[in-house]
Amino acid sequence: xxxxxxxxxxxxxxxxxxxxxxxxxxxxxxxxxxxxxxxxxxxxxxxxxxxxxxxxxxxxxxxxxxxxxxxxxxxxxxxxxxxxxxxxxxxxxxxxxxxxxxxxxxxxxxxxxxxxxxxxxxxxxxxxxxxxxxxxxxxxxxxxxxxxxxxxxxxxxxxxxxxxxxxxxxxxxxxxxxxxxxxxxxxxxxxxxxxxxxxxxxxxxxxxxxxxxxxxxxxxxxxxxxxxxxxxxxxxxxxxxxxxxxxxxxxxxxxxxxxxxxxxxxxxxxxxxxxxxxxxxxxxxxxxxxxxxxxxxxxxxxxxxxxxxxxxxxxxxxxxxxxxxxxxxxxxxxxxxxxxxxxxxxxxxxxxxxxxxxxxxxxxxxxxxxxxxxxxxxxxxxxxxxxxxxxxxxxxxxxxxxxxxxxxxxxxxxxx
Amino acid sequence: xxxxxxxxxxxxxxxxxxxxxxxxxxxxxxxxxxxxxxxxxxxxxxxxxxxxxxxxxxxxxxxxxxxxxxxxxxxxxxxxxxxxxxxxxxxxxxxxxxxxxxxxxxxxxxxxxxxxxxxxxxxxxxxxxxxxxxxxxxxxxxxxxxxxxxxxxxxxxxxxxxxxxxxxxxxxxxxxxxxxxxxxxxxxxxxxxxxxxxxxxxxxxxxxxxxxxxxxxxxxxxxxxxxxxxxxxxxxxxxxxxxxxxxxxxxxxxxxxxxxxxxxxxxxxxxxxxxxxxxxxxxxxxxxxxxxxxxxxxxxxxxxxxxxxxxxxxxxxxxxxxxxxxxxxxxxxxxxxxxxxxxxxxxxxxxxxxxxxxxxxxxxxxxxxxxxxxxxxxxxxxxxxxxxxxxxxxxxxxxxxxxxxxxxxxxxxxxx
Numbered sequence: 001x002x003x004x005x006x007x008x009x010x011x012x013x014x015x016x017x018x019x020x021x022x023x024x025x026x027x028x029x030x031x032x033x034x035x036x037x038x039x040x041x042x043x044x045x046x047x048x049x050x051x052x053x054x055x056x057x058x059x060x061x062x063x064x065x066x067x068x069x070x071x072x073x074x075x076x077x078x079x080x081x082x083x084x085x086x087x088x089x090x091x092x093x094x095x096x097x098x099x100x101x102x103x104x105x106x107x108x109x110x111x112x113x114x115x116x117x118x119x120x121x122x123x124x125x126x127x128x129x130x131x132x133x134x135x136x137x138x139x140x141x142x143x144x145x146x147x148x149x150x151x152x153x154x155x156x157x158x159x160x161x162x163x164x165x166x167x168x169x170x171x172x173x174x175x176x177x178x179x180x181x182x183x184x185x186x187x188x189x190x191x192x193x194x195x196x197x198x199x200x201x202x203x204x205x206x207x208x209x210x211x212x213x214x215x216x217x218x219x220x221x222x223x224x225x226x227x228x229x230x231x232x233x234x235x236x237x238x239x240x241x242x243x244x245x246x247x248x249x250x251x252x253x254x255x256x257x258x259x260x261x262x263x264x265x266x267x268x269x270x271x272x273x274x275x276x277x278x279x280x281x282x283x284x285x286x287x288x289x290x291x292x293x294x295x296x297x298x299x300x301x302x303x304x305x306x307x308x309x310x311x312x313x314x315x316x317x318x319x320x321x322x323x324x325x326x327x328x329x330x331x332x333x334x335x336x337x338x339x340x341x342x343x344x345x346x347x348x349x350x351x352x353x354x355x356x357x358x359x360x361x362x363x364x365x366x367x368x369x370x371x372x373x374x375x376x377x378x379x380x381x382x383x384x385x386x387x388x389x390x391x392x393x394x395x396x397x398x399x400x401x402x403x404x405x406x407x408x409x410x411x412x413x414x415x416x
Numbered sequence: 417x418x419x420x421x422x423x424x425x426x427x428x429x430x431x432x433x434x435x436x437x438x439x440x441x442x443x444x445x446x447x448x449x450x451x452x453x454x455x456x457x458x459x460x461x462x463x464x465x466x467x468x469x470x471x472x473x474x475x476x477x478x479x480x481x482x483x484x485x486x487x488x489x490x491x492x493x494x495x496x497x498x499x500x501x502x503x504x505x506x507x508x509x510x511x512x513x514x515x516x517x518x519x520x521x522x523x524x525x526x527x528x529x530x531x532x533x534x535x536x537x538x539x540x541x542x543x544x545x546x547x548x549x550x551x552x553x554x555x556x557x558x559x560x561x562x563x564x565x566x567x568x569x570x571x572x573x574x575x576x577x578x579x580x581x582x583x584x585x586x587x588x589x590x591x592x593x594x595x596x597x598x599x600x601x602x603x604x605x606x607x608x609x610x611x612x613x614x615x616x617x618x619x620x621x622x623x624x625x626x627x628x629x630x631x632x633x634x635x636x637x638x639x640x641x642x643x644x645x646x647x648x649x650x651x652x653x654x655x656x657x658x659x660x661x662x663x664x665x666x667x668x669x670x671x672x673x674x675x676x677x678x679x680x681x682x683x684x685x686x687x688x689x690x691x692x693x694x695x696x697x698x699x700x701x702x703x704x705x706x707x708x709x710x711x712x713x714x715x716x717x718x719x720x721x722x723x724x725x726x727x728x729x730x731x732x733x734x735x736x737x738x739x740x741x742x743x744x745x746x747x748x749x750x751x752x753x754x755x756x757x758x759x760x761x762x763x764x765x766x767x768x769x770x771x772x773x774x775x776x777x778x779x780x781x782x783x784x785x786x787x788x789x790x791x792x793x794x795x796x797x798x799x800x801x802x803x804x805x806x807x808x809x810x811x812x813x814x815x816x817x818x819x820x821x822x823x824x825x826x827x828x829x830x831x832x
Contacts, residue, residue: 152813164677268575
């Protein structure tokens with residue numbers, strides 16, 4: 001349904017809390033400070049040995065102590081994706097000032113996106129099975145091999161019992177989850193939905209990415225993340241979790257919550273593409289962004305900023321740039337464009353962290369810089385060097401995945 | 417979201433242990449055919465159990481048009497693609513008209529994805545080392561690959577989502593697909609689920625000791641666990657008006673669904689069954705139905721000792737005295753537990769029951785568990801004129817989904 005002018009507070013969805021475990025820090029305050037200061041979290045990978053492959057950089061989560069957020073009893077059963085998701089969910093609820101109680105727990109839920117799930121656990125399980133036989137596999141590992149484990153663990157630790165769903169679609173997993181959460185809140189099946197994405201860096205995942213010619217320095221040169229830059233040569237793998245606390249405006253008003261921004265709509269779409277290939281065609285991006293704007297009741301000319309998907313990949317950045325050039329060609333004042341993947345790497349379900357970054361940007365009225373960008377592919381209004389003030393109220397979060405899948409969300413500033 | 421729009425099912429397709437297509441499946445459900453037998457997909461000699469509900473004699477080349485390469489498709493991709501072709505043909509939408517592609521999407525409940533193929537990769541990785549393993553085998557490992565292949569091959573430009581809530585994923589996919597049409601993201605949806613048999617899943621359920629080494633016996637005193645199965649099930653969903661406009665045959669209507677979370681334990685249901693109770697209540701509310709309206713319950717009925725009593729308790733709590741007069745059956749006794757596909761497969765069962773006027777039986781339940789005291793239709797299929805059918809799917813992670821289907825009476829109604 002395309003949005004019309006009359007829309008009730010029960011159908012308006014606002015962001016009232018942010019929680020994250022990221023390479024740029026744990027929790028909103030540290031993440032926000034480092035993001036807008038233009039800090040970069042990319043460094044040599046420390047948690048596993050990268051000598052077998054040609055890439056060595058990563059954006060790892062460091063200084064994360066799960067014990068600070070999770071009870072010992074539940075933590076024992078959790079893998080890394082689950083502890084990151086549970087901690088982020090707790091941080092988002094705390095930030096929103098929501099305590100889960102027997103009265104509200106059935107109306108609080110979680111819609112989580114993950115691209116690959118617990119690749120570390122799956123590989124460990126498969127390894128034992130194939131090398132030592134079925135009698136040696138450890139049943140304790142089984143629950144964590146399913147992709148819905150993080151959302152399940154988070155619900156057990158935090159006690160919420162409403163809608164709980166895990167979605168996956170490669171690099172748009174988190175954006176898709178958030179679009180779904182918005183739809184569920186509008187349907188009235190929950191009062192509060194946590195939504196975002198989680199993925200981890202594992203040795204297995206990292207090595208596979210090098211084989212798929214994704215990671216820098218894929219086509220030679222110095223290794224690094226350079227979104228939109230002429231010298232980009234692949235992305236740097238990252239990890240982490242970012243979760244938004246979403247609720248209807250009616251509910252947020254009722255409890256006097258602080259509001260970061262409003263999510264006014266979403267667009268989902270596809271383009272034919274080969275397996276694991278990035279689509280070369282700009283139509284998929286343009287069609288989906290138009291769909292999201294129509295769904296939001298926002299005009300293309302009013303878009304003031306784009307939180308782009310570009311990660312330093314050769315095809316993705318080129319196609320995304322071209323799509324925005326074509327889309328905004330007739331506009332005199334072009335929107336600002338930034339990508340934070342030069343700072344936090346590509347974690348596939350990083351849409352959760354990027355959504356948190358956009359919510360903070362809308363609240364502050366400025367955008368964080370694209371780290372690693374010095375010479376743009378084409379001259380556009382990129383945020384280079386340091387943060388930049390944005391004019392206007394309408395912003396777009398871009399989700400683009402290999403395999404030809406798109407999910408765009410429209411975030412608007414909220415005026416009381 | 418436009419609540420007054422009605423969403424109907426106009427196409428069905430499946431591959432499962434008792435049906436190579438929907439017609440065969442309908443006949444097998446009516447006859448009470450058991451599809452649980454010795455597996456021949458892989459060597460089971462090292463496992464504790466050897467049986468399962470395998471799709472036997474599956475020849476993908478026979479159901480997938482020649483122009484599509486099978487080379488980079490996993491077994492899951494092939495099974496789901498075969499079901500998609502059948503569903504589209506059934507809906508008289510193959511080849512898909514160009515005009516409808518822009519707003520056609522895919523929502524699939526996934527499970528093991530390409531793990532069957534990935535096992536060979538893991539084996540290579542362990543024996544030959546990283547440099548010598550064949551990475552092309554990995555391109556279809558993740559579940560989102562099935563939706564990607566369907567959308568890319570058919571040229572679909574609409575939303576694409578993969579649900580990963582283990583055994584409730586296929587059910588949630590149906591509900592989500594309905595919502596995507598209701599809120600304007602799509603006009604036609606291919607929705608369903610796919611689960612391939614593979615050693616990793618088989619080993620996992622063996623390790624949890626939740627598999628019956630013979631055949632599963634839902635609600636029976638001597639039940640000892642589930643039988644693992646594999647299947648694909650795809651449904652074509654569209655608004656009633658568009659189905660009527662094009663003179664389509666209508667199998668039934670998706671009236672509503674409910675999703676909740678136990679927030680209790682990763683692999684055991686909450687014995688108070690609160691999550692299951694709330695899922696059924698949410699689905700009734702979403703459908704605008706009362707407990708008196710439900711004519712048949714297609715149970716989750718896995719035949720694990722704990723599920724069947726818990727589910728029975730939940731049904732009694734929701735339906736009160738009426739629970740004793742509603743037929744309840746577990747068709748998993750015939751087609752086995754198909755995990756990520758089960759909610760969609762049992763959606764097809766529910767629609768066939770509505771359109772063909774019969775209640776499929778629970779087979780293998782010879783001596784009933786005294787704690788399971790409902791009408792489980794153990795004496796064979798029963799003719800019945802059904803109006804509303806409720807289908808339960810409960811999963812690891814404490815995810816519960818209930819979907820309610822309605823008989824469609826009027827122009828275009830499908831009959832058995």
